[in-house]
Amino acid sequence: MSELDKMISGEIYDPSDELLSKMRANARKITAEYNRTSREQKSERFKLLNDLFGHISGDIKIEPTFNCDYGKNINIGDNFYVNFGCVILDCAEVKIGDNCFIGPQVGIYTACHPIDPIERNSGVEFAKPVTIGNNCWIGGHATINPGVVLGDNVVVASGSVVTKSFPNNVIVGGNPARVIKEI
Structure with a gap:
């Protein structure tokens, strides 16, 4: 199993692997180019994001600066x-x-x-996916941690640290985030 396969499947992997290093370098190249563009360069921005991300379903707008590790593991819906x-x-x-x-x-x-x-000092890592449902709003300076699943219509208050998953139709906030209100 390749280090990329291990990474995607949540197993311990070596991030210094040659392919992973090349993928990160490519993502940094694309994000650097993107971060130098202006709003008026809509077609160039879309092309860069389309090259960077795994899947884009429709209209997306990202204000610079934006950074990511690989890009190919990011799948984004419309609007x-x-x-x-x-x-x-x-x-x-x-x-x-x-x-x-x-x-x-937001992170x-x-x-x-x-x-x-x-084990940590050896440089190995592992990863857990993050899923954010439809119609979600994540406030400024919020952190979404590994393995979190946010249901549809979730609002995350500014500055929150989300360490666990939440169902549909809730407002969460705090550190660690907890349900503040049902919508």
């Missing part, structure tokens, strides 16, 4: 907006539904590191 400074660490799949809006400085992370210090 998607991301404000400034978003980081998506997509070592595992990040699936985002239709009509989702992400505030500034969505799939990357995990071993708890054991000897």
Whole structure:
């Protein structure tokens, strides 16, 4: 099994693998180009994002700066907006539904590191996917941790740290995030 296959399947993998290193370098090249574009360069922006992401279902707008690990593991629905400074660490799949809006400085992370210090210091990693349903709004400076699944119509309050999954139709907030209100 390749290191890429291990990464995608959630197993321990070596991120210094040659293919993974090339994939990250390509993502950094594309995001650097994207981050230098202006709003008026719509077709160039779409082409870059189409080359970067695994799948785009429709209209997406991402304000620079945007950064990710691989890009190919990010799948985005229609009518998607991301404000400034978003980081998506997509070592595992990040699936985002239709009509989702992400505030500034949001982090969505799939990357995990071993708890054991000897194993962690060896450089190996593992990853857990993140799924965000349809019609979600994630407030500025929120963090979505590995393995989280957010149902449809979820609102994440600004500054929240989401460490577990939440069902449809809730507002969550805090550190760690908890249900504040049902919608």
